Amino acid sequence: MRGPVGRPRTRPDAVAADKAYSSRGNRAHLRKRRIKAVIPEKKDQAANRRKKGSGGGRPVSHDTELYKERNTVERAINRMKAWRGIATRYDKTPGSYLAGLHLRASVIWIKDLTRATP
Numbered sequence: 001m002r003g004p005v006g007r008p009r010t011r012p013d014a015v016a017a018d019k020a021y022s023s024r025g026n027r028a029h030l031r032k033r034r035i036k037a038v039i040p041e042k043k044d045q046a047a048n049r050r051k052k053g054s055g056g057g058r059p060v061s062h063d064t065e066l067y068k069e070r071n072t073v074e075r076a077i078n079r080m081k082a083w084r085g086i087a088t089r090y091d092k093t094p095g096s097y098l099a100g101l102h103l104r105a106s107v108i109w110i111k112d113l114t115r116a117t118p
Contacts, residue, residue: 016070
C-alpha cells in the first residue's frame, strides 16, 4: 500500500474573499462544508434582501477583524508581483519560480528591516 501522496486534505476554519464572491451559491457551498465565510455583502444584495422584508432572510455575518488580514495578504501578493518575472511567470520550472518568490520575499523583508531602523 502506498503512503500519503500530495498535500493532506484539510478544511480551513474560514475563507476570506471580496464582494465579488458574495453569492448565495458560494455561501451555501461553504456552509455545507462548515467553513465560515468572511465575505462582505454587496450593497445591491443587501438592498434586495431588505426590500423583501422578513422573507429576505437575515443579514450575512461579517468578521471585520479577519477581513483585515485578507487585505494584508493582498498587499503582500501585489508587492511580490511588482517583479515582472513573478507576475508573468517567465520561469520554466516550478523550482526556479519558487526561488524567484523566495528572492523577492527576501528583498521585501530586507527593505522593511532597513526602513524600520532609525
